[in-house]
Amino acid sequence: MKFFESYKIEEGITCIKGLTGELMYLIEGKDRAILLDTGLGVGNIKEYVEQLTSLPYIVILSHGHLDHAGGASLFESVYINQNDVSLLHNHSDIAGRKAYLESVLGEGFVPEDAYVTFKEIEYLPIKEGDVIDLGGLTVEVIEAPGHTQGSLCFLIKEKRILFTGDACNNFTFLFLPESLPVEDYGHTIKKLLARDEEYDRVLVSHVNHELPKSVIRDVYECCIDIMEGNVDDIPFNFMGHGAAYIAKKIDPEKGKRADGRVGNIVYRKDNIFSTKGYGY
Numbered sequence: 001m002k003f004f005e006s007y008k009i010e011e012g013i014t015c016i017k018g019l020t021g022e023l024m025y026l027i028e029g030k031d032r033a034i035l036l037d038t039g040l041g042v043g044n045i046k047e048y049v050e051q052l053t054s055l056p057y058i059v060i061l062s063h064g065h066l067d068h069a070g071g072a073s074l075f076e077s078v079y080i081n082q083n084d085v086s087l088l089h090n091h092s093d094i095a096g097r098k099a100y101l102e103s104v105l106g107e108g109f110v111p112e113d114a115y116v117t118f119k120e121i122e123y124l125p126i127k128e129g130d131v132i133d134l135g136g137l138t139v140e141v142i143e144a145p146g147h148t149q150g151s152l153c154f155l156i157k158e159k160r161i162l163f164t165g166d167a168c169n170n171f172t173f174l175f176l177p178e179s180l181p182v183e184d185y186g187h188t189i190k191k192l193l194a195r196d197e198e199y200d201r202v203l204v205s206h207v208n209h210e211l212p213k214s215v216i217r218d219v220y221e222c223c224i225d226i227m228e229g230n231v232d233d234i235p236f237n238f239m240g241h242g243a244a245y246i247a248k249k250i251d252p253e254k255g256k257r258a259d260g261r262v263g264n265i266v267y268r269k270d271n272i273f274s275t276k277g278y279g280y
C-alpha cells in the first residue's frame with residue numbers, strides 16, 4: 001500500500017502528502033535538511049524521507065496534533081515547542097489516529113499494523129527566533145500560538161517562503177480545547193502580518209500546499225470581525241467537538257469563501273476574548 005506521495009515545489013522544497021491529505025515538507029540546504037512534520041503515523045515516514053534525501057536531517061513538528069506528530073515515534077528525537085509536548089502525548093494513541101483517519105477515509109482503509117506505535121522519544125526544545133542553518137538556506141522559527149499553544153511557523157528567508165502549518169489557513173481551526181481565544185490569536189497573526197515584506201509564498205499543512213499570501217491579512221481581519229460580531233456564523237461539527245462556527249460563509253460549489261477572500265476561522269463563542277487584558 002502506498003502511504004505517501006511527494007512532489008517538488010521548488011529547488012530544496014519537497015511536499016510530502018500523507019493518506020488523509022496532511023502535508024509534510026522536506027527542506028534541503030547544501031549541508032543538511034529538515035523534515036517538517038511526521039504526518040498521521042500511518043506507514044513509515046522515516047523510510048520514505050530517507051529515500052528522498054541522502055542529507056543528514058532533523059525533524060521539527062509544527063505542532064503536537066496527531067495528524068502532524070503521529071509519525072514522530074519513528075525517530076530518536078524531534079524538535080517541538082514545549083507548549084505542545086503534553087498535547088502530543090494526549091494525541092499519541094492509535095485509537096485517536098484511527099478515528100481521525102476513518103473520519104476522512106472510512107473504515108478498513110488501512111491495515112491495523114500500518115499505524116506507528118507510540119514510544120517515548122527525546123523532545124528537543126525549539127522557540128521564537130531560533131534560526132537553523134541548512135547550508136545556503138536558513139529557517140527562522142516564529143511562535144504562532146492560537147490553533148494550539150505551541151504552534152510554530154517557519155520563514156525561509158532566502159526563498160521568501162512562510163510555512164504556517166495549521167496556524168493560519170483558509171479554514172483555521174480555533175475551536176479545539178487547546179486553542180487560544182480569538183483575541184490572543186489575533187496578536188499572533190498581527191506578528192505574521194508585520195513581517196509581510198519578508199515572504200511571497202505561504203505554504204500550509206492540509207489539502208493544497210499553497211495559499212495566496214493574502215490569507216494572513218484575511219485571517220487577521222476575521223479575528224477583528226469575530227470580536228465585533230461581524231460574522232456569518234455557519235454551524236460546524238467536527239468529531240464530537242462542541243458547537244463551533246465558521247466565521248465567513250463558504251460557497252459550497254467552490255469550497256471557498258463566498259466573498260472571494262481566502263482566510264477563514266472556525267471558532268467557539270465562549271473563546272473569543274482574551275483574559276490577558278490588552279485591547280485589540
Ligand SMILES: [Zn+2]
Pocket residue numbers: 063065147166
Ligand atoms: Zn492541527
